[in-house]
Amino acid sequence: xxxxxxxxxxxxxxxxxxxxxxxxxxxxxxxxxxxxxxxxxxxxxxxxxxxxxxxxxxxxxxxxxxxxxxxxxxxxxxxxxxxxx
Numbered sequence: 001x002x003x004x005x006x007x008x009x010x011x012x013x014x015x016x017x018x019x020x021x022x023x024x025x026x027x028x029x030x031x032x033x034x035x036x037x038x039x040x041x042x043x044x045x046x047x048x049x050x051x052x053x054x055x056x057x058x059x060x061x062x063x064x065x066x067x068x069x070x071x072x073x074x075x076x077x078x079x080x081x082x083x084x085x
Contacts, residue, residue: 006033 022032039047053061063069073079 006037 018032019029022029027035036047071082073082
């Protein structure tokens with residue numbers, strides 16, 4: 001029997017983006033929360049890694065968000081080949 005209630009406040013933009021993804025997956029926010037809680041219970045912890053990025057990763061993310069130092073490739077093979085040179 002489902003009788004427990006969970007209340008959470010999140011940023012409106014995050015809610016809109018997340019619910020758009022959930023609609024594409026064909027699940028409701030309630031179902032997603034139920035899945036998340038079930039996975040926490042089964043794994044005895046979060047079902048994904050939670051890490052604090054190091055300085056290099058933080059700077060790379062910031063540059064990417066600003067559109068700086070971005071390289072695009074036509075294929076994975078092209079990208080892998082660029083690593084060899």
